[in-house]
Amino acid sequence: MSDAPDWKRLSQALTGLHRSLIQHARRDYERDHGPISSPAQFLRLLTNDRFFAWLRPLSELIVNIDEAGEFDEGAKEKVSAAVRTSVEQLIAAPGADPLSEEFTRCYWPLVSEDPEITMAHAGVKQAISAWPRGGNGDVARALHDRHLLAEMVKQRHRPRH
Numbered sequence: 700m701s702d703a704p705d706w707k708r709l710s711q712a713l714t715g716l717h718r719s720l721i722q723h724a725r726r727d728y729e730r731d732h733g734p735i736s737s738p739a740q741f742l743r744l745l746t747n748d749r750f751f752a753w754l755r756p757l758s759e760l761i762v763n764i765d766e767a768g769e770f771d772e773g774a775k776e777k778v779s780a781a782v783r784t785s786v787e788q789l790i791a792a793p794g795a796d797p798l799s800e801e802f803t804r805c806y807w808p809l810v811s812e813d814p815e816i817t818m819a820h821a822g823v824k825q826a827i828s829a830w831p832r833g834g835n836g837d838v839a840r841a842l843h844d845r846h847l848l849a850e851m852v853k854q855r856h857r858p859r860h
Contacts, residue, residue: 784833
């Protein structure tokens with residue numbers, strides 16, 4: 700196993716977890732509200748419906764990490780600890796001051812109940828294990844690290860005049 704962050708491996712692990720969570724949430728939604736009629740309707744629900752709102756912090760984090768994975772090596776090195784902190788704080792167990800209480804409240808029962816999600820969670824933990832450590836579980840530091848990651852992504856996409 701390499702000691703360097705593996706951006707592709709982490710992205711794949713997070714995407715697999717996200718996919719499993721979305722599939723589970725869709726089944727729950729359809730059980731309560733009836734079938735989703737089209738991919739376009741499902742996309743609208745994912746992005747706008749309160750039922751799926753708890754998934755958005757993970758969606759946003761994946762986008763930020765994928766964007767940061769395109770940075771030059773120096774910039775990637777600068778945000779790698781922030782990436783680890785952000786991932787760990789998002790998927791933190793209940794009572795560990797997670798970054799999103801709503802995500803944690805919905806996520807952890809699924810980790811316990813659904814073997815596919817349990818395995819995807821383990822895959823994320825394994826993929827992030829070689830990354831440098833950041834804020835040592837400090838919520839303020841985790842928020843700072845997550846902000847740093849988001850700002851670097853935002854700066855990269857700011858139009859130049």
